[in-house]
Amino acid sequence: MGLERSAAVVIGSFPLGESDRVVTFFTRQFGKVRGVAKAARRMRSRFAGALELFTLGELVFFDTGRSDLVRVDHFDIVRPFDRVRDDLDRLGQAAWMAECVARLTADHDANAAVYGLLVRALRSVEALTPPGRVAVVFGVRCVDALGHRLRTDACVGCGRAALAAGPTAWIDVAGGGVVCGACATGNPDAVRVAPGTVSALRRLRLLDWTEATGGRLGRAEYELREVLEAQIARLIGQASRASRFVREVSRAASVPTGSR
Ligand SMILES: [Zn+2]
Numbered sequence: 001m002g003l004e005r006s007a008a009v010v011i012g013s014f015p016l017g018e019s020d021r022v023v024t025f026f027t028r029q030f031g032k033v034r035g036v037a038k039a040a041r042r043m044r045s046r047f048a049g050a051l052e053l054f055t056l057g058e059l060v061f062f063d064t065g066r067s068d069l070v071r072v073d074h075f076d077i078v079r080p081f082d083r084v085r086d087d088l089d090r091l092g093q094a095a096w097m098a099e100c101v102a103r104l105t106a107d108h109d110a111n112a113a114v115y116g117l118l119v120r121a122l123r124s125v126e127a128l129t130p131p132g133r134v135a136v137v138f139g140v141r142c143v144d145a146l147g148h149r150l151r152t153d154a155c156v157g158c159g160r161a162a163l164a165a166g167p168t169a170w171i172d173v174a175g176g177g178v179v180c181g182a183c184a185t186g187n188p189d190a191v192r193v194a195p196g197t198v199s200a201l202r203r204l205r206l207l208d209w210t211e212a213t214g215g216r217l218g219r220a221e222y223e224l225r226e227v228l229e230a231q232i233a234r235l236i237g238q239a240s241r242a243s244r245f246v247r248e249v250s251r252a253a254s255v256p257t258g259s260r
Helices: 088-104 112-126 131-145 195-206 209-214 219-236 241-254
Strands: 002-016 020-027 031-037 056-063 069-079 169-172 177-179 190-193
Touching: 002 031, 002 069, 002 088, 002 112, 020 069, 020 088, 020 112, 031 056, 088 112, 088 131, 088 219, 088 241, 112 131, 112 209, 131 195, 131 209, 131 219, 169 195, 190 195, 190 219, 195 219
Parallel strands: 031 069
Antiparallel strands: 002 020, 002 056, 020 031, 056 069, 169 177, 169 190
16 A cells, blocks of 8 residues: 555556546556556646557556555656557557456566566567567466466376377367377367477477577467467456457458458
8 A cells, every 4th residue: 555666567558537547557566557547648648658558667656455446646668669569460469468467467466477578578579579479488488477387298187198199289278288189089178289389388488588589480389379369268268359459460461462
């Protein structure tokens, strides 16, 4: 309770009443914090452009302890991440990452690892690392950091350690990890992937951030994204909103110019 201060990233917002804005921040010290920025939508607001999605800044807020919403007093820009917003693919992938954090975390539940991941991921997207790859590396590490790590050492169905080598592997997002062929049969939560995708998942956890985001993932990028989508949809009870936007952007990008 009282006046608090923390580094924070804007991960969502919506208008409130005539001129205010409700802003969701992910702070380094307090985790997710939602607050009202008074008069934020007025022409000469003291927040002037600072509350744009993905902006990293120094947040000062007042927590009365009586409401879920704090009062946003100041938000001074440290890094605006403009470049993340000026391209549809970058915007969509970053919005997906912000949505993961916003929906998978509870208010005032600090998680320095997730905060660090989000800032690192935004930096990579701004530095023009392929945003789809950044989102997958971020997603794998984010669900791990939030305690939803998928097991890859043994079948989560029967416990058999040595999974038979074959052309196909399965990941059961409800069961929490890889499953053998027998346990995957008839299991609606088992996502079919190439064995290389399971190896890529293990590798992405071990590499440092620059190495993980620096190399091509090939088919594993697409398949890990499917696994993450299934896992996140299960955790939040529905598909993420940003995932639809990302699909529409990639569909639009794959239509050759002139055929529309
Ligand atoms: Zn099994």
